Amino acid sequence: MTWQSELFASLSTPLHGMSPRAAFQEALWGRATLVDIRPQAQRMAFGCLPDAVSPRAVDRTALAWRLDPASDDRLPIAARDLRVVVVCQEGHISSRAAETLVRLGVRHATGMAGGFAAWQALGLPVAA
Numbered sequence: 001m002t003w004q005s006e007l008f009a010s011l012s013t014p015l016h017g018m019s020p021r022a023a024f025q026e027a028l029w030g031r032a033t034l035v036d037i038r039p040q041a042q043r044m045a046f047g048c049l050p051d052a053v054s055p056r057a058v059d060r061t062a063l064a065w066r067l068d069p070a071s072d073d074r075l076p077i078a079a080r081d082l083r084v085v086v087v088c089q090e091g092h093i094s095s096r097a098a099e100t101l102v103r104l105g106v107r108h109a110t111g112m113a114g115g116f117a118a119w120q121a122l123g124l125p126v127a128a
Contacts, residue, residue, distance in 0.1 A: 017095055017113035023085045024124050027051065032083040032108075037063060037097055038116060042089050046116060047126035049087060053077070060088075063097050068104045083108040091115035 018026070026032035034052035036043065037060045053075070063086070065071045067078045084106060088094040094111030101109035112119070120126060 017091055017098075017111040018085050019113050020119040020122050020124060023087075023112045024119070026083065026085065032085050033077060034085050034087055034112075035063070035067070036087045036116070037094060038087070038089050042116075046089070046120065047128060049116065049119065050125050050127045052087065060093060060097060064100050064104060067101055067106060067109075069106070070104075078106075080105050080107060082106055085110055085112050087112045087119070088115045090117050 018032075023032065023034060027034050034049050036049050036052040038046075065073050066075050067082070067084065068074055069078045069080050069082075071078070084098075084101065086094040086098045086101070086109065088097070088111070091111055091114045094115060096111075098109040098111040114121075
């Protein structure tokens with residue numbers, strides 16, 4: 001068993017994630033915030049999500065304390081009722097990151113199913 005399969009097997013409440021199309025619509029309508037936690041190398045290679053909070057503000061290692069409503073170092077958008085969709089390249093890491101946010105009290109956090117790769121495969125907007 002690989003470390004990745006052990007990690008995902010250990011999730012007590014796996015989050016299946018929001019579909020890319022639903023995430024796009026929710027963000028477009030102002031009902032959800034997309035948070036792109038992919039490293040800069042992936043964003044440069046594959047493109048970016050338009051209007052997403054990017055790793056310059058929130059990378060995977062800082063996600064919890066930047067979006068934790070109780071953190072002194074939180075972003076201005078951090079709130080318990082924030083509807084946030086966490087995005088990674090393929091949807092695995094974002095699910096775990098969203099689970100962490102839920103445990104911190106961000107009740108409406110989820111990952112995006114299939115990640116940025118699924119977003120791009122659907123032909124949804126990508127910024128350079």
